[in-house]
Amino acid sequence: MSSQRTPHHGVLLVDKKPGWTSHDVVAKVRGLFGQKKVGHTGTLDPMATGLLVVCLGRATRLAEYMVGHDKTYEGTVALGATTDTDDAEGNVLSRREVPPISEADVQRLTARFTGRICQVPPQYSAIKKQGERAYAVARRGGSAELEARPIVIHDLTVAVSHAGQCLDIGVHCGPGTYIRSLARDIGEALGCGGHLASLRRTSAGPFNVAEAQTLASVEAVSAAERGALLKKPGTGLESLPRVHVSKENAVRLAGGLSVEVADLPEAAGPILVYCGSDLLVGVAGRIEGDGLKCRKVLATREELDLC
Known part of the structure; x- marks a missing residue:
């Protein structure tokens, strides 16, 4: 009986070869990682080569914040x-x-x-x-x-x-x-x-083609080790403001509730919310006063239990 692969969540930097559409690359990555939730952050024409930033799993929820990169x-x-x-x-x-x-x-x-x-x-x-x-x-x-x-x-x-x-x-x-x-x-x-x-x-943005993998090099790595090629969700968003919250507040935010957070960044746009040392809970926005509410949730309940 076949077993389903554990889905991967992260950012894969691909050095695209000529003749491939950006959709071709996404389709190939889906096959290599055995999962459907894959997308890119900016199209490259078929004749072009070079860096294509590909998001997998829950990292696809962050793609919209990367499309504005220089x-x-x-x-x-x-x-x-x-x-x-x-x-x-x-x-x-x-x-x-x-x-x-x-x-x-x-x-x-x-x-x-x-x-x-x-x-x-x-x-x-x-x-x-x-x-x-x-x-x-x-x-x-x-x-x-x-x-x-x-x-x-x-x-x-x-x-x-x-x-x-x-x-x-x-x-x-x-x-x-x-x-x-x-x-x-x-x-x-x-x-x-x-x-x-x-x-x-x-x-x-902060990503360089020197860090990227060709699809052939990704394919050459065993399926069990391909996850090591991914950068963590949130990588590439270092320019966004961030806050750290308690485990209790992280659970509330992930559940769709708002929380009060002291010393919030003076930002009208998206704010990255972390819990513990480096768990990205999600992307939040300010509401009235010092309130914060998640727009995108990335952390699972199991991950929050460990933060």
Whole structure:
């Protein structure tokens, strides 16, 4: 008789290979760990490689607090050709001659695309317009009218490569930034058009791709030892305020009740609640006065009995 595996709860850092969708990675992780409750905190396009943050078990309840992380990327912009997807996987729409690119041009690009800017998302994106995904409209040969959105690019490095036909870029950006759109807009700024030829995500918030595992390396580990590859739930949320409560209050919070806590952080947003040395009870929010009430509960009654 087959025995059901004990579910795992934590964060797995995956170094995604090209050709895989983010959903493919989630499906593979589900199979490797033998559980359904798996999700990621930010999509990577199929052609892209690098860091995909995957949450398992109760850690999926925290994914919404990670999607706003800053991210860093390394990529290559191919100049002289535009595509319908703004990357190398699309159909070529136009070709233009690439002009010589000077150091002054590079400096103008970095100045123009650094800071708070507005960006039009790619036509092939999951953004909804009138209830329909933009990519669905594009696949039918249509064009969704997507508005420019405010984004933040904290840092941009640009270097000419491939005999002046490409630009190697490094990007540190806030959430909601499309690197495909950035590549497209850089090409237009140079007057020749361009598209994203390659992309690698190197970090997301406090997580770095140097810490990540390939799916092959996860599969090579025995099923009994794969749990050791996971980071504890709550890892990656170090920027959120936290409080420690007594066991009695932890039980009340986990049961859906509110409690009074002295010296609460002056925070209107989520607050991590811990009991004992390191048990994450859940994510709470302030209510009237010094009250605290859990929005997400992670700890089980068995874990609370031991804290």
